[in-house]
Amino acid sequence: MTIYDSLEAVKAELANCMKCGNCQEVCPIYIEEKKEAAVARGKIKLVEAVLKGDLEYTKGFEDKLALCLTCKACNEKCPCGVKVDKIILGTRAAIVKNRGLHPMKKMIFGTLKKPGLFNFGIKTGGKFQGLVFKKHKSLHGAYPRFPFGLDLRRIIPPLATTPLRDQVPEVVKVDNPVKRVAFFTGCTMNFIYVDAGKAVIDVLKKNNVEVVIPKDQHCCSMPIIAHGDAATAKEMAKSHVDIFSKLDVDAIITACGSCGLTFQRHYLELLEDDPEYYAKAQKVAEKIIDISDFIVKVIGLDKSKLGPLNMKVTYHDPCHLNRGMGVKSTPREVLKSIPGLELIEMKNADRCCGSAGSFSLTHYDLSMAIHKHKIEAIRATKADAVVTGCGACIMQITDGMNRFDLNLPIYHTVEILAKSYAAKEGEKEAKAVS
Amino acid sequence: MLAQNILEELKKIVGKENVLTSKEDMIAYSFDATAAMPEVKPDVVVMPENKEQIVEIVKLAGQHKIPIITRGAGTNLSGGTIPIKNGIVLSMLKLDKIIEIDAENLTARVQPGLIIQKLNDAVAPYGLMYPPDPGTVTTATMGGSVSECSGGLRGLKYGVTKDYIMGLEVVMADGSVIRTGGKTVKNVSGYDLTKLFTGAEGTLGIITEITVKLIPAPKYRRSMLAIFDDIDKAGNTIADIISNKVIPATLEIMDNVTIRTVENYAKIGLPVEAEAILILEVDGNIEQIVINEYETVQKICKDNGAVEIKLAQSDKERDAVFAARRAALPALAQVRPTTVLEDATVPRSKIPQMLKALKEIAKKYNLQIGTFGHAGDGNLHPTILTDESDKEEMERVEKAVDEIFKIAIELGGTLSGEHGIGMAKAKYMEWEFGKEGVEVMKKIKDALDPDHILNPGKMFGGN
Structure with missing residues (x-):
């Protein structure tokens, strides 16, 4: 029985909580709200109340359980090692089972499940978005022209007119490859941050790695898991397990913490009671590796390939990349290795930016209140660019800069690495010319 | 349940966003960090933003004889913030400012909702520190730790909270506001009311401002x-x-x-x-x-x-x-579902005797007791690993706890070194103070809070 099938399965996790309240120190939502029901131990108490029959699956319960970024800061802080996000996700699945899924979410998730339809919608969106969005003058984003479920203060990144996966071949070959990998692009790099996606391929190519980019891959299902639609998430997990276990590759590269974590952990949780799929999912999970980890730990960062970049940057740790996949040092190693580049650490670099994917849509004001601390931390570094390793964080920081009056370029770690490689190439070419 | 008009009054005082009434919210305030305590839901949670609002709330509660349970982070270990008689939980977390750091006089003035560590962070650049450091220093509030008179790992050399509280501002049960103590090192005017309210567990008044002593931080x-x-x-x-x-x-x-x-x-x-x-x-x-x-x-x-x-x-x-x-503590807490943590304290010379007695008690009642704690100041934490749902075992736990406190007092110690009495230890008060001693405390309580609206059911039990 998985945690997504029955609330009984989270009981053991609940029992570990001694209600000490240490989670209060780090919970971004509690820090803003200052209410017990907003922090992990309060939510755990509510789940216990439901299990004991003291509380029904009420709208109020659903609303309280929605107040979690799954940033895992409490997991890390908890002296008893309670995996709070597991409780939250399991409970959200139970809520959907008991209260049903909001019709709007049902429609969206239904679309995400059908890759073809989703691709079509997003591509059409890419062509017509000028009609609904007004471009921001310098940040990579646009304001919505009409309030169609989005806050009008918000800027949303433009969709690519042609998604990444339509721009690149399914197999990117190199001469004498040292490794063969698959690349799971994720939605943000396929539809929005296409340049970051290209940088992943570019960097892999530069390291003599052959890249397979399966055309039929789709959304990893993290947003669906986060909203408790376990049935849809299971289908998507199976589909990805099928797609990726077929491939003869040494590794599966991700460049988004949430996508990577979903493959690494959530698919296993979702498929726990399906022995056949579970075994396959395990093999896929073992191959998942973030691009920074892959370059630094597997390939080895070849410093002779790095050209100078004259910039001061600060690095934001995406929650799912850092606390989820344990990738914290390698992006910094990449950045510090680049000649001329100065890395200035911001205060609380590992604190959630408040995005949590769709949380920023459903709880915009709270999400921005949390985010304000991030922008202030960035501002205080006086860096001239922000680097991070997750598309959703890039989206949130872009919007936050607009809200809180800061205007810096934001890059994925791998884009900086690609730039450094390009700078070296440029040097070589300049030398060849002279 | 409170009458609708009282809820409306509260909303008028603090704004409706600062009044919580949903069943879910009430469940979230039905407990604190104390194990094996009854869970009791308040009628309403109010989050005031200033002293004036607190005065209004207290007057309203006094008029209708509604209990007020002042709450900080709810991290105490004596059941001190459980609203055993329902009523209003007064959450102080929005009064979280540092009003002043006076490096010249080595003092600071803070609001009660400030988290202890934030005070330390703020005074560190001056080379100063606020020594009391309970295990919950990064979550507990100043108001809570003054009210519980919390200790910590540095008690032996640096003392406990009461050694650093120089003055208070308190809203009394009748809505009047008093100031006690002040910034001067020497101050012998009148009764020492500062000490009276420190460790009073919110039963005598509501602390709205705290003046603390700071010391140079050791290098x-x-x-x-x-x-x-x-x-x-x-x-x-x-x-x-x-x-x-x-x-x-x-x-x-x-x-x-x-x-x-x-x-x-x-x-x-x-x-x-x-x-x-x-x-x-x-x-x-x-x-x-x-x-x-x-x-x-x-x-x-x-x-x-x-x-x-x-x-x-x-x-x-x-x-x-x-x-x-x-x-x-976290390790001990993993062993069994329920962790009963005590803080019986003895003169430090009696530590070996106390440890041996605890071993005997564990054997006698066939219980798992792990003991750790602040040996330097005699403050031990005998921790009983048990299961709340096992009635028979809980009876043995209760007997063991009785015996732990009995021996602590016999050895010249006290019921509580740093957690406070709350609900958890109220029944033992006479063992330490005698009937007469408890009577004196009750007289103080009756004089300051005649209707017993402030944190009822604590310190003396069922009043």
Whole structure:
């Protein structure tokens, strides 16, 4: 029985909580709200109340359980090692089972499940978005022209007119490859941050790695898991397990913490009671590796390939990349290795930016209140660019800069690495010319 | 349930966004960090933003005789913030400002909702510190820790909360506002009301401002861990350290049950056969003195037959030494579903006797008791590992707890070193103070809060 099938399965996790309240120190939502029901131990108490029959699956319960970024800061802080996000996700699945899924979410998730339809919608969106969005003058984003479920203060990144996966071949070959990998692009790099996606391929190519980019891959299902639609998430997990276990590759590269974590952990949780799929999912999970980890730990960062970049940057740790996949040092190693580049650490670099994917849509004001601390931390570094390793964080920081009056370029770690490689190439070419 | 018009009044006072009434919210305020306590939901949670609102709330509550339970972070360990008689939970978390840091007079004035660590962060640039450091220093509020008079790991050298509270502003049960104490080191005017409200657990008034004493932060510190195969040897070590005129900032002890559990939980290389481990830290502002004290402590440990002494040479090694102690409670908490943590305290010379008595009690009632705590100040944390749902076992737990407090008092100790009385220990008060002593306290309570609206059911039990 998985945690997504029955609330009984989270009981053991609940029992570990001694209600000490240490989670209060780090919970971004509690820090803003200052209410017990907003922090992990309060939510755990509510789940216990439901299990004991003291509380029904009420709208109020659903609303309280929605107040979690799954940033895992409490997991890390908890002296008893309670995996709070597991409780939250399991409970959200139970809520959907008991209260049903909001019709709007049902429609969206239904679309995400059908890759073809989703691709079509997003591509059409890419062509017509000028009609609904007004471009921001310098940040990579646009304001919505009409309030169609989005806050009008918000800027949303433009969709690519042609998604990444339509721009690149399914197999990117190199001469004498040292490794063969698959690349799971994720939605943000396929539809929005296409340049970051290209940088992943570019960097892999530069390291003599052959890249397979399966055309039929789709959304990893993290947003669906986060909203408790376990049935849809299971289908998507199976589909990805099928797609990726077929491939003869040494590794599966991700460049988004949430996508990577979903493959690494959530698919296993979702498929726990399906022995056949579970075994396959395990093999896929073992191959998942973030691009920074892959370059630094597997390939080895070849410093002779790095050209100078004259910039001061600060690095934001995406929650799912850092606390989820344990990738914290390698992006910094990449950045510090680049000649001329100065890395200035911001205060609380590992604190959630408040995005949590769709949380920023459903709880915009709270999400921005949390985010304000991030922008202030960035501002205080006086860096001239922000680097991070997750598309959703890039989206949130872009919007936050607009809200809180800061205007810096934001890059994925791998884009900086690609730039450094390009700078070296440029040097070589300049030398060849002279 | 409170009448609708009272809820409306509360909303008028603090704004409707600061009044919580949903069943879900009430469940979230039906407990605190204390194990094995009844869960009781309040009628309403109110989050005032200033003193004026608190005065209005108190007047309204007084008029309708509604209980007010003042709450900070709800991290106490004596059931102090459980709204046992329902009523209004007054959450102080929005009054979280530092009003003033007066480096010249070594004081600070803060609001009660401020988290203790935030005060330390703010005074650190001045080279100052606020010494009380309960385990919850990064979550607990100043108001809560003043009301519970919390202690911490540095009690032996630096004392506890009451040693650092110089003045208070308090809203009384009738809505009047008083100020006690002040910024001066010397102040003997009138009764010492500051001390009266410190540790009063919110039963006498509502603290709205706190003036604290700050001290220069020690620049140097040295830590070590000493392992003993015999409780008496550890006990003698503690006695010898003090009689050699060394006052360590930290002098912690862990018994065998705790050592085994911590090792099983954290795998940090503790010897599971050891009968006791002492964790020691000396600190100060003159490096040579700190080094001298460090060497003295080492020698005393050795002379008393410590099996092994681990010296922390770096911050990293210091963290490793303290990791063992920090893991004590969480490790013990993993063993069984319910963790009953007590803080019975004895004169430090009686520590070996107390440890032996605890062992006897565990045996007598067939219970698992792990003991750790602040050996330097005699404040032990006998921790009973049990299961709330096992009625028969809980009866044995209750008897064991009775006996723990009995022996603590017999040895010249006290019911509570740092957690407060709350609901958990109310029934033992007469053992420590006698009928007459409790009567004096009750008279004070009756005089200041005649209708018993302030945190009822605490300190004396069922009133």
